[in-house]
Amino acid sequence: MxxxxxxxxxxxxxxxxxxxxxxxxxxxxxxxxxxxxxxxxxxxxxxxxxxxxxxxxxxxxxxxxxxxxxxxxxxxxxxxxxxxxxxxxxxxxxxxxxxxxxxxxxxxxxxxxxxxxxxxxxxxxxxxxxxxxxxxxxxxxxxxxxxxxxxxxxxxxxxxxxxxxxxxxxxxxxxxxxxxxxxxxxxxxxxxKAKKVTDAKARFEAASESVRQAAKTAKAKKLKVMAVSATKDQLYVGTPEDFTDLRHYRELGVDFVTPEKIGQAGFFEELSWENAGKYEADLILVDKRTGNLQPEDLMKSMPTWSKLPAAKAGQTVAWFNEPQFSHAGIAPLLESLATALQDAKKVA
Structure with a gap:
């Protein structure tokens, strides 16, 4: 993915x-x-x-x-x-x-x-x-x-x-x-019905509601969110329609950048680093998984990344686009996203 x-x-x-x-x-x-x-x-x-x-x-x-x-x-x-x-x-x-x-x-x-x-x-x-x-x-x-x-x-x-x-x-x-x-x-x-399972579900539901409320605040600020995976060769912009977690976030009200030219297999639009600024975003979700460049690496090695408004403002959050599909696995990600939406400012 x-x-x-x-x-x-x-x-x-x-x-x-x-x-x-x-x-x-x-x-x-x-x-x-x-x-x-x-x-x-x-x-x-x-x-x-x-x-x-x-x-x-x-x-x-x-x-x-x-x-x-x-x-x-x-x-x-x-x-x-x-x-x-x-x-x-x-x-x-x-x-x-x-x-x-x-x-x-x-x-x-x-x-x-x-x-x-x-x-x-x-x-x-x-x-x-x-x-x-x-x-x-x-x-x-x-x-x-x-x-x-x-x-x-x-x-x-x-x-x-x-x-x-x-x-x-x-x-x-x-x-x-x-x-x-x-x-x-x-x-x-x-x-x-074990306590750890029911507690995790309650946390997930509360975290989902926190994203819903934060998304309302973000919408008032007209914030745009973009999900990306980054390698030394290209920047990949994810489409919220294809990623199950992004679909959920969008259903909660998060306003995502939707790339225009998705590859034949779906999921991403592939951009050369020269075209990394094609889409404007105020908050960027960056693929956290092994093998992908992280914000600190990108700031040092990719000049076009450092010019992106959200990157320049430090408005990035980790994206686990292959998460643990459990209430316990998703709840912390929702909480992190809610905080990022609340804290983000309009920069693009």
Whole structure:
């Protein structure tokens, strides 16, 4: 979704096209591991007799003999499930930085306590995955039925290990996505009435209302907001129609810049740095994820950025355009946005 990923060449950046997944190599000894997975379950256990099913956002109903154990998920999905009370044994996607610290997409997960089977785009160890004896694989989808970060060329091998669930997170309703992760978590045994879950929902609702009120103030000041991802090569202006979080903010009253020439895959208009001033904004949301340049870096290295009115005035706020889709994950982002809208002045 973002035009930049750690250690990924510009041509392979998933955020620009959101299409085509890179392949991992063929898995040596995979057949043995798959056989081990198939033999690891006790067919006579009482739990298996109960059965489990879940209809995902591909319209596919996944059925297993019992509630799946050893869930493995894309890091964004794993983070959302964690906030609802489900812990995954393995994850793939941006999880750890080179210094060993958690990537921003890891949310509240202890990254030292999960098996990382792939940390960058195109990386997915089928051997490690199978060794976990997974009962279910969960990933997000920007566009159905493509599972995000599941490499296309090894997708069949991955599918042979365990059933999968896809949750649509692109171009849809934010509250709807959160509810879907809640439903999945509940089916896996989470208690949605647990205090941490209900407290997070209350905080989310209060934060949404704070953005609604702040947006009224911003509208009175005629403020324009722009969401961007920035690399050394280009500035990417996000369209609020395609990003689920921006849709929610817009529904709360935030007035966004809408780029005119969206790429074929949607999500962004790509601008050269010479044309970075094409759109005027009073507040800029800057993609916080790993691999994207941050405001302090941009001020030092990109003269055209430093000339933007909002940048010059220091009116920027972090944008997590692949957030944890849970009440706990979104609430702090709403609170930060509300404060930025309240504090921003008309500069463009």
């Amino acid at each position: 973002s035009p930049s990923r750690t250690r990924v060449s510009p041509a392979a950046r998933p955020s620009i096209s959101r299409r085509g997944l890179l392949a991992t190599g063929a898995a040596l000894g995979l057949g043995t591991l798959l056989a081990a997975c198939g033999d690891s379950k006790d067919a006579k256990s009482p739990e298996k007799k109960a059965g489990w099913s879940f209809k995902d956002d591909r319209g596919k109903t996944v059925r297993t003999d019992g509630t799946p154990k050893n869930v493995v998920a894309y890091i964004g999905a794993a983070s959302a499930l964690y906030d609802f009370g489900v812990e995954c044994v393995g994850v793939f996607g941006p999880t750890k930085l080179e210094n060993g610290k958690p990537d921003v997409q890891a949310g509240r997960i202890d990254v030292d306590k999960v098996e990382i089977i792939g940390n960058v785009w195109g990386e997915f160890s089928v051997e490690k995955y199978a060794a976990l004896e997974p009962g279910l694989l969960v990933s997000t989808m920007n566009v159905s039925p493509t599972l995000w970060y599941v490499p296309e060329e090894s997708a069949e091998k991955i599918a042979a290990v365990a059933p999968s669930v896809g949750i649509l997170t692109g171009m849809t309703s934010l509250t709807g996505v959160i509810d879907r992760f809640g439903e999945l978590a509940a089916s896996l045994g989470a208690d949605l």
